[in-house]
Amino acid sequence: MSKQNDFSEHIRNGYTTKGESIILGGAILDGDAIPDTHIKIPLKTLNRHGLIAGATGTGKTKTIQVLSEQLSSFGIPVLMMDIKGDFSGIAAVGEEKPFITERHAKITLPFEPQSFPVELMTLSAQDGVRMRATVSEFGPVLFSRILDLNDTQAGVVSIIFKYCDDKKMPLLDLKDIKKVLNYITEEGKDEISQEYGKISTATTGTILRKIIELEQQGGDIFFGEKSFEIDDLMRIDENGKGYVNILRLTDIQDKPKLFSTFMLSLMAEIYQQMPEKGDADQPELVVFIDEAHLIFDQASKALLDQIETIIKLIRSKGIGIYFVTQNPMDVPASVLAQLGLKIQHALRAFTAKDRQAIKQTADNYPTSDYYKTDEVLTSLGIGEAFVTALNEKGIPTPLAATMMRAPMSRMDVLTESEISEINTKSKLVKKYAEEIDRESAYEILNKKIEEANQAAEEVEPVEEKRKSNEPSTAEVIGKSVTKVVTSASFIRGVFGILTKLFKK
Template sequence: MAQDDSLFIGASRKPDDSYQAAERLLLKYANRHGLVTGATGTGKTVTLQILAEAFSNAGVPVFCADVKGDLSGIAAIGETKDFLTKRAETIRLDPYEFQEFPVIFWDLFGEKGHPIRATVSEMGPLLLSRLMNLTDAQEGVINIAFRIADEEGLLLLDMKDLQAMLVNIAERADEISKVYGNVSKASVGAIQRSLLVLEQQGGKHFFGEPALRIDDLMRTTRDGRGAISVLAADRLMMNPRLYATFLLWLLSELFEVLPEVGDPERPRLVFFFDEAHLLFDEAPKILLDRVEQVVRLIRSKGVGVYFVTQNPLDVPETVLSQLGNRIQHALRAYTPREQKAVKTAAETFRPNPDFDCATAITQLGVGEALVSTLEAKGVPSMVQRTLIRPPSSRLGPISEAEREKISAISPVAGQYDTPIDRESAFEKLQKRAAEAARAEEEATRRDEEEDRGEARTRWTLPDFDDRDDDRRARTTKRKTTRSRSSNRQSVTEAAVKSVVRSVGSSLGRALVRGILGSLKRGR
C-alpha cells in the first residue's frame, strides 16, 4: 500500500462497519500543518509514532518530543502482538512488516541523549522574558541588557554572561537610565532571582555552547530515509515553561535559518509539538502573536508543524485555523467544557452524511480517530471514521542499554557532548572590572605620593650664608688634626704619661686615707 506521494494513515469505516478505503496524507500538503487531539489513552502517541515512521520512509526528517518515554521504541524493530496483527488484517495492511528507524536521541540535560544547547543571544529577550515570567518593567531591562551587549561587543552565551551583564547594568544604572529610560536596581534584582530559579530547574544545561545546528535535525540516511530526532522530555516536563519555550525557540530558529522554498513536493522537516497546551497556557498576547506568525509563515520554508494535545480548545483559534490536516481521537463529554470541546472539534471538520460527527467523537474506540486531510488544491477531505494503522517499530520504550548503543553510533556522537566555554560577556566584564580596579589603585597611589610631596614642601630650612659652611669646615679640620696628632705620640711620651697616672692614683689614695683616719681619731 505504499505510495510515493502520500502517507498511509489507516482505513476508514463504512456504514456496514467494514474498513476498506485507505486514508492518506498527501506529502505535497503535509507542510500545511496538522492537529492530533484526544483524551488520555485514546491512541495519540501511537498516531504520532506511525506518522513519524511514514515521514521517515518518505525521506522527510522528523523532530518530536517523547513526553512519557514510550516513543523511544521507534528506534527498535517491532514485535509481533496479536492485537497489532488483528488490526493490520482489519484494515487490509498487506504486507504488515516490522522495521526499525534511524533515530537520534536528544536531551536538554544530556542524560538520555545528546545535549541540546542554545545561546542566550539566540533565545532572545522575548522568549527569555516568557521563560522567567517577567513583568513588563523587567522585560524592558532584559531588552536594554541585550541592546548594550550588542553595542559593546559582549557575547551573551550562557547564564553567567547574562548575570554578569545585569550586574554591570545595575552598577551603571544612573548612566544607562539617561539614555534608555529608567533601570531600577529592584528590577535587576528580581531578574537575577528568576535566573537563579531557572538555573536550578536545568536552564544552566540548556544555555551555552556548542549550540545546536539546525542541519543536524534535517539529516537523512544513505538509503534515503529521514532521521527521526526524539527529544527525551519526561524530566523536562517537570518544568513545562522551559519545555514550551525551548520548542518555540526551535521553531523560531527554523523559521530564521531555512530559506524560502514555497510549496515543495514533500516537506523538508516535520515538527511534532506534543503537549501543545503548555505553549499557550497563560501566554501573553505578544507571544501568541509570535506563535501565529511562525506557524503561518514557516510553511513556505518547507516545515510542517503538528500540534498534539488533549483538547482542541487548548490551541488558540488564530493558530487552529492554520492547521489543515486533522486527526481527532475520542473525547469525553461529561463536563460543560468537554461538551464545548466536542462541539468545537466537530464543527472544524467537513461533515460526512454517513454519521454525526459530534456523536462519533464520544464513541470512538482506542486506535480509532476522525480523520480529515487536505486533498487536491488544498481542500479538506470529508471527515472519515478511521482505524489507525499499527506501527512497524516497537510499541513501548527501549532499554537504557539499547538507548546508549544507539547514541554511541549516532551521526552527531561527540559533537555536543562536551561543553565549550569561550570568552564572552562574563570574561570581558571581569577583565574590564580588573582593569578598572588596577587603574583606581594606580590613581590612589599617585594621589598618596602627591600628598606626601605636598606634606614635605610645607616645612622649610633656615637660609644660612656661606660663613656657616666655612665654620663647619674649620671645626671638622681641627678635630681631624687633633685626632691625628694624638695618634702620632712617641713611645717615651706614652711611658711618662703612664707613670704620672700611676703616681697620681697612689698619692690620691694616700691623702684620702690620711684624712679619713684623722677624722676617726678625732671622734
C-alpha cells in the same frame, strides 16, 4: 450495501492522490472497516501543519508513531517532542501480534515489522544529543518569558540585550547575563543611566533571583555552547530513511517554560535558516509538539501573535508543525484555522462542560452525510479517529472515521541498554558533548573592571589636586567598558535568534 458502496466511492474519490502519499489506515462506517478504502495524505500537503487530539488512552501516541514511520520511509526527517518518554521504540523492530494481524486484515494493508533511524536528544544532563542555545540566540522576549517577568522587568532585560549588542559583548550563558546585571547595578550604573535611563536596583535584583531559580532547574546546562545546528535535524541514513529525532523531556516535565520557550526559539531559527521551498513535493522536516497546551498556556497576546506569524510563514520553508493535545480547544482558534490535517481521536463526555466541548469540536469538522460527528466522537475505539486533510489541490477531504494502521516498530520503549547503544554509536552525541566557554560578557567585564580599578589606584589620592574636568572613577570605568570591541555583531528578528553568530 448500497450505502456502503456509496460511502466507499465517496472516500476513495476524496482521498485519491496522484503523487506520493502516506496511508493512515482504512475508513470506517457504522463501526466496521471498509476493505480497500484507504485514507491517504499527500506528501506535498504535509507542510500545512496539523492537529492530533483525543482523550488519554485513545491512541494519539501510536498515531504519532505511525506518522513518523511513514515520513521516515519517504526520507523525511522528524523532530518529536517526547514529554512522557513513549516514543523511543521507533528505533526497534516491531512484532506482529494477533490483534495487529486482525486489524490490518480489516483495513487490507500489509504489516511489515521494521525499525527506523533514531537520534535521542536532551535539553538537560541526561544521556543523548545535547541541545544547547546561547542567551543571545533566545533574545529578550523569549528570555523574559522563560523567567516569567512582568513588563517592567522584561523592559530591563531588553536594555541589557541592547547594551551588550552596542558594546559587542556576547551573552552566551547564564553567568554572562548575571555579570551584566551586577555590573549595571554597581560599577556601570552611571554609564547605563546616561545612555539608556535609570534602572531600579530592586528590578535587577528580582531578575537576578529569577535567573538563579532557572539555574537550579537546569538552565545552566541548557544555555551555552556548542549551540545546536538545525542542519543536524535534516539527516537521512544510508538506507534513505529520514532520522526520527526524539527530544526526550521526561526529566523537565515540571519546567514547561524551558520546553515551550525552547520550541518557539527553535521554530524561529528553523524559519530563518531554511531556504524558501515553494510548492515542493514533500516537506523538509515535520515537527510533532506533544502536550501542545504548554506552549499556549499563559502566553500574552503579543506572544500568541508571534506564534501565529511563525506558523503562517514556516510552511513556505517546507516545515510541517503538528500539535498534539487532549482537547483541540487547547490550541487557539487563530492557529487551528491554519491546520490542514486534523486527526481527532475519541473524546469523553463526563460533564456538561465536556458535552459542550465535544459539540464545539464537531463544529470544527466538515459536515458529513454519513456521520453524526458529535455522537461518533464519543464512541470511537482505541486506535480509531476522525480524519480530514487537504488534497493535492488544497481542498479539504471528506470527514472519515478511520481505523489507524499499527506501528511497524516496537510499541514500547527501549531498554536502558538499548538507549545506551544508540547514544554510543551516535556521531551527534560526540559532536555536542564538547562544552565551549570562550570569551564573552563575563570575561570582558571582569577584565575591564580590573583594568579600571588598577587605573584608579594610579590616580593621585589627594582629591584637591584633581582638576575640575578630570573624570571620576565611575566615569573611568564607564569609558573603559565602552571601548570593548569584538569582531561580530548581533542581529535579531522576531524572537531574537534569527542568526547564530560568535561561532568559531
